[in-house]
Amino acid sequence: MCTTCGCGTGEVKIEGHDHHHGHDHSHDHSHGDHEHSHGEQGHSHDHHHHEHSEQSQDIHYGTGPAHAHAPGLSQSRMVEIEQNILGKNDEYAKENRRFFTENGIFTLNLVSSPGSGKTTLLTRTINDLKDDLSLSVIEGDQQTTHDAERIRETGVSAVQINTGKGCHLDAHMVGHAMESLKPDKGSVLFVENVGNLVCPAAFDLGEAHKVAILSVTEGEDKPLKYPDMFFAADIMLLNKIDLLPYLEFDVEKCIEYARRVNPDIQVLQVSATTGEGMDTWYQWVQASRQMRLIGRADILSSDKSQKLVSV
Amino acid sequence: MHEMSLCEGILQIIEDEAQKQQFTEVKQVILDVGVLSGVEITALEFAFEVIMQGTVAEKATLKINEIEAQAWCMPCSKTVNIKQRYDACPDCESYQLQVSGGDEMRIKELEVN
Numbered sequence: 001m002c003t004t005c006g007c008g009t010g011e012v013k014i015e016g017h018d019h020h021h022g023h024d025h026s027h028d029h030s031h032g033d034h035e036h037s038h039g040e041q042g043h044s045h046d047h048h049h050h051e052h053s054e055q056s057q058d059i060h061y062g063t064g065p066a067h068a069h070a071p072g073l074s075q076s077r078m079v080e081i082e083q084n085i086l087g088k089n090d091e092y093a094k095e096n097r098r099f100f101t102e103n104g105i106f107t108l109n110l111v112s113s114p115g116s117g118k119t120t121l122l123t124r125t126i127n128d129l130k131d132d133l134s135l136s137v138i139e140g141d142q143q144t145t146h147d148a149e150r151i152r153e154t155g156v157s158a159v160q161i162n163t164g165k166g167c168h169l170d171a172h173m174v175g176h177a178m179e180s181l182k183p184d185k186g187s188v189l190f191v192e193n194v195g196n197l198v199c200p201a202a203f204d205l206g207e208a209h210k211v212a213i214l215s216v217t218e219g220e221d222k223p224l225k226y227p228d229m230f231f232a233a234d235i236m237l238l239n240k241i242d243l244l245p246y247l248e249f250d251v252e253k254c255i256e257y258a259r260r261v262n263p264d265i266q267v268l269q270v271s272a273t274t275g276e277g278m279d280t281w282y283q284w285v286q287a288s289r290q291m292r293l294i295g296r297a298d299i300l301s302s303d304k305s306q307k308l309v310s311v
Numbered sequence: 312m313h314e315m316s317l318c319e320g321i322l323q324i325i326e327d328e329a330q331k332q333q334f335t336e337v338k339q340v341i342l343d344v345g346v347l348s349g350v351e352i353t354a355l356e357f358a359f360e361v362i363m364q365g366t367v368a369e370k371a372t373l374k375i376n377e378i379e380a381q382a383w384c385m386p387c388s389k390t391v392n393i394k395q396r397y398d399a400c401p402d403c404e405s406y407q408l409q410v411s412g413g414d415e416m417r418i419k420e421l422e423v424n
Binding site: 202 | 313315316317320321323324328332334338342347348349395396397406407410416417418419420421422423424
């Protein structure tokens with residue numbers, strides 16, 4: 001079947017038989033690496049390796065199985081799909097993003113390997129920002145509600161998603177979490193993804209930015225080892241820098257590696273324990289959020305932090 | 312290791328299409344998978360077999376077209392082939408590359424009855 005206009009569905013075409021092929025109107029087919037030419041004599045598939053003689057018994061439905069069918073008789077047909085495997089997730093992500101935009105919610109997807117200090121960084125961030133901004137949190141973990149409890153201790157509402165055997169949050173889960181979380185208009189929503197530097201890279205949640213957190217105890221070549229994540233992230237927080245004196249961690253090299261994978265990535269050096277550098281992170285959050293709210297008087301008029309960020 | 316969820320995604324698309332296009336059996340699933348997509352082919356093949364059990368695609372074979380990665384090299388002003396995201400340009404060794412293809416992950420075609 002032609003996926004452009006839907007014509008020719010189930011149309012039987014017996015190769016070698018002289019009949020007019022009804023598919024002679026013209027529009028562009030894009031079939032990747034092979035070409036169909038639809039002429040008066042029907043199809044000529046230039047990549048066919050077997051000859052169709054006058055007596056050929058091959059039966060083609062629509063565009064036919066072409067390059068995929070077994071030689072000889074084949075009753076099956078090819079259905080062109082051309083769909084992204086993550087298309088469903090992307091649709092949910094789009095819905096989430098629309099909701100976030102409409103409500104002026106600035107959403108950050110925090111990704112890192114387990115033990116990089118994500119939750120510590122998040123609780124400190126919440127404690128330092130909660131007077132200025134309305135905040136809420138979605139916590140993703142395979143099991144337990146420990147992290148959500150840690151967040152709730154700060155007085156901010158949090159929903160825990162346990163992924164069970166899953167290795168990442170997907171947009172559908174986040175959409176559901178929103179139903180119970182009900183984040184305020186103009187608020188900042190932190191999504192703490194499952195500790196994993198691989199899979200969450202592929203799953204768009206509808207966030208404004210992915211924030212990759214890398215701790216200096218992990219080794220400076222992580223951006224090269226897990227390039228997909230650092231490519232997907234817009235900013236990297238290099239955490240636990242208070243430990244640098246005790247480690248052989250080359251900060252410059254780490255940043256260079258991250259930029260090799262993603263030349264645009266912004267890097268901030270922070271310590272969630274001592275607070276060092278955290279103000280730069282807060283500036284980034286505030287400024288990035290305000291960038292998105294320019295012209296949104298409906299949101300900004302009731303904003304807790306009326307003052308512009310001084311950078 | 313999200314190959315399981317990918318296969319669930321594949322199944323979802325197949326089941327939607329089975330209703331739309333009226334087929335009851337899938338004989339072959341043809342995927343385009345870019346080398347930068349982060350998909351581990353062997354893991355995907357394993358997960359495919361597990362997930363498809365008891366579905367219209369139970370007997371389906373999986374064919375994967377591996378798509379090469381390409382990037383636009385700014386200093387050279389041309390498209391070059393790369394293997395990884397952090398590769399340098401094979402000609403000028405610059406890292407000023409803009410990845411332009413190779414992260415595909417899509418179902419291309421289904422062979423159905």
